[in-house]
Amino acid sequence: MKRKLMLATSIIAVSVMSVAFTSDQQTKPWPVPDKDAKTPNAVKADKGSLTAGKALWNLHCASCHGKTGIGDGSKSAQLNTTPDDLTKGTAQSQSDGALFYKISQGRSDMPAFKKKIPDAEDIWNLVNYIRSLKK
Numbered sequence: 001m002k003r004k005l006m007l008a009t010s011i012i013a014v015s016v017m018s019v020a021f022t023s024d025q026q027t028k029p030w031p032v033p034d035k036d037a038k039t040p041n042a043v044k045a046d047k048g049s050l051t052a053g054k055a056l057w058n059l060h061c062a063s064c065h066g067k068t069g070i071g072d073g074s075k076s077a078q079l080n081t082t083p084d085d086l087t088k089g090t091a092q093s094q095s096d097g098a099l100f101y102k103i104s105q106g107r108s109d110m111p112a113f114k115k116k117i118p119d120a121e122d123i124w125n126l127v128n129y130i131r132s133l134k135k
C-alpha cells in the first residue's frame with residue numbers, strides 16, 4: 001500500500017517536472033539566409049491576396065497559430081515548441097522574404113509548406129495575411 005502511494009507520488013512529481021520543462025522551452029533564434037531575407041514580396045496586399053491568404057491560413061495554419069495568429073490553436077498545446085505570437089514582436093519586425101522562407105522551409109514543429117503549398121504566390125498571400133494580423 002505504502003509502495004503504491006510512493007510510486008504514485010513519484011509519477012506525479014515527474015509529470016509536473018516535465019510540464020514545467022516543456023512550458024519553459026523558448027523558441028530559438030531562427031536564422032534566415034541573407035538572400036532569402038532580401039527577396040521582395042512579389043504580390044500586392046490587395047483584397048484578393050488577403051482573401052486567398054485568409055483561406056489558406058484557416059486551412060493550414062490556424063490549428064497551431066490560432067485564428068488571429070496569437071498562437072492559441074487547438075494543436076499548439078501538444079507541440080514541443082510553442083509558436084510565437086505572430087501579431088507582434090520578431091514575427092512582425094522581420095522582412096516579408098524572411099517570413100516566406102520560414103513558411104516554405106519550416107523547422108521542428110513548424111511544417112515545411114513548400115510541397116503542400118507549391119505556388120509561391122500563395123505563400124506571399126499568406127505573408128500578406130500575416131501582416132494584416134499585426135496589432
Ligand code: HEC
Nearest residue numbers: 027060061064081082083084091102103107108109110126
Ligand atoms: C503543427 C503546428 C504548426 C502549423 C500547422 C503551422 N505552424 Fe507556423 N510555427 C509553428 C511553430 C511551433 C513555430 C516556431 C518554430 C521554431 O521557432 O522552431 C512556427 C513558426 C512560424 C513562423 C516564424 C515566426 C517567427 O517568429 O519567426 C511563421 C512565419 C509561421 N510559423 C507561419 C505559419 C504559416 C503561414 C502556417 C500555415 C501555412 C503555419 N505556420 C503552420 C507551428 C505550426
